[in-house]
Amino acid sequence: MYALVDGNSFYASCETIFRPDLLGQPVVVLSNNDGCIVARNKEAKALGVPDLVPYFQVKSMLEQAQVHIFSSNYELYGDISRRMMDVLGAMVGDHEVYSIDEAFLRLLSSTREYKTFGKHLKDTVMQCIGMPVCVGIAPTKTLAKMANKAAKKIPGLQGVCAMDTAGKWQWVQKRFTTREVWGVGSQISDKLAAMGIHTAYDLAMSSPRQMRKHFSVVLERTIRELNGEPCLTLDQQPVPKKEIMCSRSFSHKIHDPVELQQAISQYAGRACEKMRQQERLTNLLWIFVESSRFSGPQYSNQLMVKLDSFTNDTCVITEAARLAVAELFRPGVPFHKCGIGLMELKERQPEQLHFFSPQQSEESRSLMASLDAVNRRYGRGTLGLASQGINPKWKMAREKMSPRYTTQWAELPKVRC
DNA sequence: TCTGGGGTCCTAGGACCC
DNA sequence: TCTGGGGTCCTAGGACCC
Numbered sequence: 539m540y541a542l543v544d545g546n547s548f549y550a551s552c553e554t555i556f557r558p559d560l561l562g563q564p565v566v567v568l569s570n571n572d573g574c575i576v577a578r579n580k581e582a583k584a585l586g587v588p589d590l591v592p593y594f595q596v597k598s599m600l601e602q603a604q605v606h607i608f609s610s611n612y613e614l615y616g617d618i619s620r621r622m623m624d625v626l627g628a629m630v631g632d633h634e635v636y637s638i639d640e641a642f643l644r645l646l647s648s649t650r651e652y653k654t655f656g657k658h659l660k661d662t663v664m665q666c667i668g669m670p671v672c673v674g675i676a677p678t679k680t681l682a683k684m685a686n687k688a689a690k691k692i693p694g695l696q697g698v699c700a701m702d703t704a705g706k707w708q709w710v711q712k713r714f715t716t717r718e719v720w721g722v723g724s725q726i727s728d729k730l731a732a733m734g735i736h737t738a739y740d741l742a743m744s745s746p747r748q749m750r751k752h753f754s755v756v757l758e759r760t761i762r763e764l765n766g767e768p769c770l771t772l773d774q775q776p777v778p779k780k781e782i783m784c785s786r787s788f789s790h791k792i793h794d795p796v797e798l799q800q801a802i803s804q805y806a807g808r809a810c811e812k813m814r815q816q817e818r819l820t821n822l823l824w825i826f827v828e829s830s831r832f833s834g835p836q837y838s839n840q841l842m843v844k845l846d847s848f849t850n851d852t853c854v855i856t857e858a859a860r861l862a863v864a865e866l867f868r869p870g871v872p873f874h875k876c877g878i879g880l881m882e883l884k885e886r887q888p889e890q891l892h893f894f895s896p897q898q899s900e901e902s903r904s905l906m907a908s909l910d911a912v913n914r915r916y917g918r919g920t921l922g923l924a925s926q927g928i929n930p931k932w933k934m935a936r937e938k939m940s941p942r943y944t945t946q947w948a949e950l951p952k953v954r955c
Numbered sequence: 956t957c958t959g960g961g962g963t964c965c966t967a968g969g970a971c972c973c
Numbered sequence: 974t975c976t977g978g979g980g981t982c983c984t985a986g987g988a989c990c991c
Contacts, residue, residue: 569959576959592958610959637991723989754965756989783961790956832958877960935957 539652539675539702540772541643542682543626543659545619546670546690546697548639549577552618553608555668556943556951564605568593571787572609572935609936617944618669625666629659634772642679644772652700660697675700679770680763681707683720684738688713704766711739711764721760726753738764778885779816784809785826785877788932791834792873798827799860800927805878806859807922810852814910817886819848819898823855824879825862829871837871848884851902852909855880856923917946 545551549567554560564582566575575596578587585603587596600607619638627633632644649655656673663671674686681701688710689699701707717727719738729752735741742764750758759769784805792798802825813820821844828838841862849855859878867873912921941949 571957571959573957573959590959594957597957640991721989725988754988756965777963779962781962785960787959830958875959879961 539645539647539649539677540679540682541630541645541656541659542636542674542679542686543641543643543663543671544674544686544690545622545639546672547577547579548619548669549608549610549615550579550582551669552615553606553611553940554579555618556940560606564603565608566600566605567608567610568938570610570934570936571789572937573787576610607938609939611939611942613942613945614940617942618667621944622663622667622669622671625663626659629662632772632774634774635776642682642772645675652702653698656698656700657696670697672697673699675702676707677702677766678763678768680720680760681766684710684714684718684764687718707764707766708739708742711742712737714738716741719760719764721756726757729753778818778883780881780883782809782812782816782818782820782880782883783877784812785875786934787875788873789935790932791830792932793869793871795864795867797927797930797932798867798873798876799863799925800930801932802859802863802876802878803856803923803925803927805876806856807852807926809878809880810850810855810906811910811913811918813880813883814850814906816883818880818883819850819886820855820880820883821845821848822881823858823862824881825859825866825877827863827866827873827876830874834872835870837868839866839868841866842881847897849898849902850886851898851906852923853902853905856925860925 550565553565553567562581564585564587565579566582566587567577568574569576572593574590574592575587576590578589582605585605587600587605615638623635623641626641626643630643630645634642636642645652645655652675656675659673660671663669672686672689674682674684674689676682676685684707685699685701689695689697692699701710714737715727716722716730716735716738717724719741722730722741730741735744741761744761746758746761749761762769786805788801792801823843823845824840825843826838826840829836843858843862845854845858863876909921913919943949943951
């Protein structure tokens with residue numbers, strides 16, 4: 539049996555852990571650049587605040603309803619997530635951290651009282667972390683996802699739903715659309731609807747072989763999983779990333795090639811930092827620039843850049859990225875976003891020697907190690923390349939960011955006596 | 956004025972090989 | 974005049990996830 543534990547409105551709940559004065563009040567969290575609403579607590583949902591809408595469209599409505607608004611604070615959310623996963627890992631050894639706010643757990647076959655155990659998980663996370671979660675329990679991952687959704691949706695379940703018999707999961711499936719099934723997106727659900735398949739139950743009753751012909755092996759697995767036949771396993775080891783991306787939209791449109799190069803320098807620096815953390819190297823970069831999709835002249839372009847050898851050196855990668863951006867720049871285009879992808883990542887070891895290409899030098903490695911050490915100790919961005927610019931005006935807007943309560947000494951919560 | 960960011964997997968079809 | 978068959982690898986693009 540699998541359990542799926544998932545934080546309720548995770549980002550919004552992270553914000554209220556250190557702000558008990560906000561309990562019972564509506565809270566929303568914005569995406570990067572204060573662009574869209576990405577999390578709403580239940581009070582905000584009750585006010586009818588929609589998910590994933592542009593902030594500017596609902597700004598006045600939110601202010602009128604006195605909703606508390608936060609810019610995203612990923613340093614805080616990442617740290618709360620790590621703590622939550624530690625608690626879950628201590629309770630159930632076999633577990634997979636699926637996303638920042640979710641984990642799959644494998645329950646021992648000796649666990650009989652699933653509902654009771656689910657309640658225990660929920661209460662423990664609340665007690666240790668202050669994070670409200672829901673728990674779904676079922677024999678497959680797809681069903682556990684559905685049970686978790688049911689736990690959130692059906693008030694009588696009080697946040698815990700165990701579907702350990704076909705009777706129970708079919709009861710739930712009849713109340714869910716195909717779109718609510720994990721792995722079925724809007725495209726596939728539309729096509730299913732045209733075939734007369736509307737509920738999750740309809741989908742579960744369809745023929746896996748036939749559906750594989752119409753769609754793909756992915757949907758076949760989903761159907762089998764909906765019938766209690768496990769096709770997906772627990773990934774306990776984090777799978778090494780195949781690519782690392784860093785892209786952001788700007789707070790103001792960029793018309794100047796130097797500013798665009800500053801931006802790509804910053805993102806390249808961040809991407810390289812992530813790559814070194816994961817002990818990987820790259821020799822292929824993907825760089826793109828684009829104007830806004832919503833207004834003005836449309837322009838987007840991209841370049842793949844092959845490097846002479848595998849490296850994790852921020853200087854080398856930044857230089858290549860800046861040259862690429864210079865090539866992609868067009869006068870008169872109001873640039874809105876750019877980004878870099880580090881592709882074809884490979885492990886640092888074993889070193890594959892290339893007869894003609896120089897290897898990354900020892901100086902380069904120790905320079906990068908020092909760069910990372912300084913930034914780890916004094917905060918990200920303390921040390922960087924001059925090409926990144928200083929306090930650029932296009933920098934991401936984060937007007938309403940809360941303190942990083944758990945990771946910065948200067949921002950610890952203050953208690954008044 | 957203001958519309959997020961970072962990933963994975965699968966398939967179809969082309970290029971190429973013998 | 975007649976112009977095979979089977980296989981692998983790679984890439985672009987679609988669809989999905991949080």
